[in-house]
Amino acid sequence: MRGVRWFRAYRTYGPAPVAVEKVARFVQRHRLGDVVVSLRVERHAGREFWLFLTLETEQWGELPEELEDILGECPVLSQPLPDAFGLEDIQGMASGDLQVRALGQCLEYRQVRRESFENPFEVDARVLARDAELPEDAAERLLWFLSAAGTGSWSSLRAACRALGVTDAGLASRLARHLRLLGHLELLDRGRWAVPPAAVACVQVDGRPVRFLVGARDSRSLTLGSVDRQAGGPGRVVVPQGVGAGELVWPADALSLSLPGVAAYRAGLGTLGSVNPQLLKLRLFDGQRFAEAAFSGQVGLFELTLPDGRTQHALHVDGRWVEGEFFTLRFLAVQAMGLLEAWRFHADREELAVRFEGRLPEVYERALVLCSGLLPESRGGWLVYQNVPLRVAARLAAKLDVALDLTAPEVHA
Numbered sequence: 413m414r415g416v417r418w419f420r421a422y423r424t425y426g427p428a429p430v431a432v433e434k435v436a437r438f439v440q441r442h443r444l445g446d447v448v449v450s451l452r453v454e455r456h457a458g459r460e461f462w463l464f465l466t467l468e469t470e471q472w473g474e475l476p477e478e479l480e481d482i483l484g485e486c487p488v489l490s491q492p493l494p495d496a497f498g499l500e501d502i503q504g505m506a507s508g509d510l511q512v513r514a515l516g517q518c519l520e521y522r523q524v525r526r527e528s529f530e531n532p533f534e535v536d537a538r539v540l541a542r543d544a545e546l547p548e549d550a551a552e553r554l555l556w557f558l559s560a561a562g563t564g565s566w567s568s569l570r571a572a573c574r575a576l577g578v579t580d581a582g583l584a585s586r587l588a589r590h591l592r593l594l595g596h597l598e599l600l601d602r603g604r605w606a607v608p609p610a611a612v613a614c615v616q617v618d619g620r621p622v623r624f625l626v627g628a629r630d631s632r633s634l635t636l637g638s639v640d641r642q643a644g645g646p647g648r649v650v651v652p653q654g655v656g657a658g659e660l661v662w663p664a665d666a667l668s669l670s671l672p673g674v675a676a677y678r679a680g681l682g683t684l685g686s687v688n689p690q691l692l693k694l695r696l697f698d699g700q701r702f703a704e705a706a707f708s709g710q711v712g713l714f715e716l717t718l719p720d721g722r723t724q725h726a727l728h729v730d731g732r733w734v735e736g737e738f739f740t741l742r743f744l745a746v747q748a749m750g751l752l753e754a755w756r757f758h759a760d761r762e763e764l765a766v767r768f769e770g771r772l773p774e775v776y777e778r779a780l781v782l783c784s785g786l787l788p789e790s791r792g793g794w795l796v797y798q799n800v801p802l803r804v805a806a807r808l809a810a811k812l813d814v815a816l817d818l819t820a821p822e823v824h825a
Contacts, residue, residue: 415470417449419502423491424463427710428453431463431488433699434750438486447479452506463488464497464506472496547577551587552629552646554578555596555607559628563606589737590645592774593781595626595663612651612659615783617799624785625649626660640786648785664782664800668807671776678744684726684733693717697742699751699769713745740773747813754815756794757805764800768793776808 424431432453439448449468454461469475473496475483483489550573557572558564573584588605591597595613598606610627625633629646639647672680689707696705697713707714707728716724727734727741729748734741746752746769756765764780766772768790772780781787784799802818809816 415468416472417466417468418472419452419464419466419497419499420475421493421495421497421502422463422465422489423460423493424453424488425460427459428461428463430749434488435463435465435486437751438488442482444479444482447475448483452502454505462505464502465489546583546587546644550576550578551590551644554587555591555646556629558591558597558605559607559630561607562628563600563604566603566605569605586644589774590787593778593787594645594785595778595782596628596646613663613782613785614659614661615664615785615799616801617784621653622785623651623653623659625651626663626782626785642787645787664779664804667775667782668779668804668811671779671808671811674744674747674812677773677775678729678734681734681736681740684724684735687716687726687733689714689716691719697745699746699749711745711748713741737774739771739777743770743773743812746770752814754817755805755809756817757800757802759802759818762799762801764797764805765791765794766797768795770814771795772808772812776812779804779808 432451435448435451439445447467447469448465450466452464452466454463467475553576554569554572558569561568569588570581570584573579573587578584578587588597592599596607598608600606608627610625610630610633612623613626614621614623616622623637625636625648633649637649637651639649641647671677693716694705694707695702695715695717696710697715702715705714709728711729713725713727716726718724724735725738725741727736727744729744734744743752752770753767757763758765766788771777780797780800783797783801783804786798788795788797790796806816808814
C-alpha cells in the first residue's frame with residue numbers, strides 16, 4: 413500500500429518492552445505490516461505511557477473500518493486517541509522509530525519453526541525428544557529401585573540414577589520429573605521423596621474404560637496386564653477390568669478441579685531470602701534465551717550468578733523474588749511477557765498441543781499426563797498430550813489464563 417503516513421496515539425499500561433512485543437506479534441500475526449509500518453513509545457516510559465503507531469493509508473487520518481476492528485482486538489491498543497498526528501506533533505515526546513519487521517526478528521527462530529511445523533497433530537512432524545539420551549529401561553529400573561526403598565533423599569535418588577548410567581544431573585532431574593508426572597513419585601519436604609502405594613487409575617479412551625497402574629511397582633505389577641513402552645518413562649501397565657486394588661477413577665478430572673488459578677498459585681510459591689541484585693551478575697530471559705541485563709525492578713525470569721560462582725534461577729514478580737522449578741518459573745515469566753501461545757485442541761483425537769516454551773508447571777502438567785498415563789509426545793516444537801477431555805483442557809486453560817484454540821488444523825496422512 414502506498415499513501416500518506418500519520419500517527420495514532422494509544423494510552424498503554426505495563427512494561428513498555430512487553431507492550432511493544434505484543435503489538436509487533438499482533439501486527440505480524442494479522443499481516444498488517446503494510447499498514448502498521450512502525451511504532452514509537454513515550455520517552456522515559458513508566459507504567460503508564462503513550463504508544464504511537466505509524467500508519468500508512470490512502471487518506472490522512474482515515475483507517476478502513478475492517479482494519480479498525482482488527483486493531484481493536486489487540487489488548488494493548490484498546491485506548492486510542494481519536495486524533496491523527498504528524499511527526500512534528502510527537503517528536504518531542506516519542507522515542508525513535510521502531511520498525512515492526514525488525515522487532516519481529518527476535519521471534520524469527522520460533523516463526524521459522526512454526527511455519528515448518530504448523531500442524532502439531534501431523535504425525536510426520538514428530539521429532540526425537542531428549543528422552544532418547546536416557547539408557548533403555550532406565551525409568552522402569554529406577555521405579556523398581558525407588559519402590560523397594562519406599563522413601564529417601566534426593567542424593568539417594570541421584571546415586572541410583574548414576575548406577576543406572578544416568579550421570580547427567582539434568583537428565584536425572586528430568587527422569588524424576590517424569591515419574592512424578594506419571595503418578596509414581598511424590599516430593600516431600602526437606603528434599604525427600606516417597607513412592608505412593610500401587611493403585612489403578614481408570615480413564616475413558618474412545619468411549620471405553622482404560623485402567624493403568626500408578627504408584628509403586630511390586631512383584632505383581634508386570635503380571636497384571638500388558639505394557640505400553642514409552643521413551644523417558646516407565647511403561648504404562650494396562651490392567652484388565654476386575655484386577656488390582658486402590659482404584660482411582662478419573663484422577664485427572666479430580667486433580668484439575670482442585671488446582672488453583674495462576675495468580676493464587678504464583679502467590680503460594682516460595683520467596684528467596686535477601687537478594688541484592690546490585691551485587692550479583694544477572695541475565696534476563698527474553699522469551700528465548702538468557703542475556704545480560706541491568707536490574708531496574710522489572711518483572712522477569714533471571715539467572716543469578718552468586719559470589720561463589722553458582723547460578724540460580726528466580727522470577728521477579730509482585731515485588732518479590734520467587735523460587736521454584738525451572739519450567740514453572742519459565743511459564744510464569746513467558747505469561748507475564750505476554751508471549752504465551754494458544755493451546756491447540758484436536759476434538760476428534762482428544763489431543764492437546766502446548767508450545768514447548770509454554771510447558772506447564774508440574775502440578776498442572778500432571779493433570780494432563782494422568783488423562784492417559786502417557787508422557788507427551790514432542791512434535792516439532794509442540795508437546796502433545798493424549799486422551800485429554802475437552803472439559804479438562806478448558807478448565808486448565810481458564811485456570812492458567814491461556815487461550816484455547818478449538819479449531820484444529822487439517823491432519824495430513
